Amino acid sequence: MLDVVFDMETGDPDDFLTLLLLAGHPRVRLKGVTVVPGSAAQVGVVRHGLRALGRDDVRVGAGNLDHAKDVVSLWHYRALGDVAPSRDAEDAAALLGELCDEDTTLVSGGPLTNVKRAIASTNLTIGRLVVQGGFAGEGVVPAGRQLDKFRGRTTCPSFNLNGDPTAVFAMLAHDGVKHRRFVSKNVCHGVVYDAAMHARFAEHARRDSTRTIHKLMELYLRGRPEGKMFHDPLAACCAIDPGIGTWAEVELYREHGEWGSRPRPGSGTWIITGYDHERFVATLLE
Numbered sequence: 665m666l667d668v669v670f671d672m673e674t675g676d677p678d679d680f681l682t683l684l685l686l687a688g689h690p691r692v693r694l695k696g697v698t699v700v701p702g703s704a705a706q707v708g709v710v711r712h713g714l715r716a717l718g719r720d721d722v723r724v725g726a727g728n729l730d731h732a733k734d735v736v737s738l739w740h741y742r743a744l745g746d747v748a749p750s751r752d753a754e755d756a757a758a759l760l761g762e763l764c765d766e767d768t769t770l771v772s773g774g775p776l777t778n779v780k781r782a783i784a785s786t787n788l789t790i791g792r793l794v795v796q797g798g799f800a801g802e803g804v805v806p807a808g809r810q811l812d813k814f815r816g817r818t819t820c821p822s823f824n825l826n827g828d829p830t831a832v833f834a835m836l837a838h839d840g841v842k843h844r845r846f847v848s849k850n851v852c853h854g855v856v857y858d859a860a861m862h863a864r865f866a867e868h869a870r871r872d873s874t875r876t877i878h879k880l881m882e883l884y885l886r887g888r889p890e891g892k893m894f895h896d897p898l899a900a901c902c903a904i905d906p907g908i909g910t911w912a913e914v915e916l917y918r919e920h921g922e923w924g925s926r927p928r929p930g931s932g933t934w935i936i937t938g939y940d941h942e943r944f945v946a947t948l949l950e
Contacts, residue, residue: 665693666904669763671756672699673774674706674736677743677884678796678896680713681877682773685897687719688873690950691904694722696763698756700774700827702726704749705734712747717872724752725759727778743880761786766842769794771903773896775827780834789840796899797824798846800925800935804912805850809938814850819924822849829918836916836933844933845911846925847899851936855898855944857881858891868949901947902936908947910938 670686672679686694697714699706707726714722729751741747760782764770769792772779776795782788799820801810814820825832835841862885865878884892902909911934914925925935 667768669696671772679773682896684873696723698725701731703731707753708750725756726753727756757781766791776831777828780831792843794903797822798848805937819922822923846935852895856891909936
């Protein structure tokens with residue numbers, strides 16, 4: 665079993681679906697969930713998802729229960745109904761410091777603010793950190809693998825990393841993070857939950873979590889039949905099975921508000937340059 669902590673946000677359906685995936689996956693022991701920025705509305709949504717799968721045992725941490733905004737997308741309430749806010753959460757930084765160790769994988773689907781706070785306030789050790797975000801382009805991703813919209817580019821904005829750039833550099837400089845993987849745009853923007861994926865879920869979903877994902881995506885596809893990019897589920901599956909991805913060892917950098925990467929052997933930081941679609945789907949539906 666893989667010990668996992670999930671650091672998430674709720675501005676997009678991806679993270680909630682990834683929460684369900686990790687909470688119900690047979691190869692994952694989900695020890696905790698931390699939420700950024702961590703409003704009471706966000707905690708209510710996370711608690712709702714865990715409760716639906718009978719996972720009230722999972723500890724939940726919040727960055728700021730008194731955050732001025734709910735920071736929950738309308739999709740969550742349309743799909744889940746009127747979910748009440750909750751203040752049933754521990755301090756996110758303290759929880760990360762307690763639950764993470766050299767045998768734990770931390771999956772990050774949002775800005776790394778909670779990780780930054782944990783680095784500053786605890787002796788944070790993470791065996792593997794898998795982050796959805798960043799960019800690998802020209803010079804790292806072979807031309808034949810570059811998506812058309814990113815072709816020839818070396819840098820690109822990254823929503824999660826730009827949510828707190830200082831946190832990214834604090835994490836990269838922290839010796840307690842032993843191994844870092846970034847699941848970036850030149851791959852994840854080509855991964856879509858569409859009608860074909862929906863049909864495979866309908867046929868092969870056997871767990872409560874995958875059946876719930878199928879039900880929620882049924883509602884999503886009614887309004888957007890073109891489908892949904894599946895960024896965070898790809899990152900989670902790469903945490904469960906790194907062999908899904910093809911990886912390059914790099915250093916990350918930021919220029920003019922955009923992120924890039926360049927080859928750097930020995931850095932301990934890896935970024936995805938390609939993926940095995942069938943192995944990804946198999947891990948999703950396992």
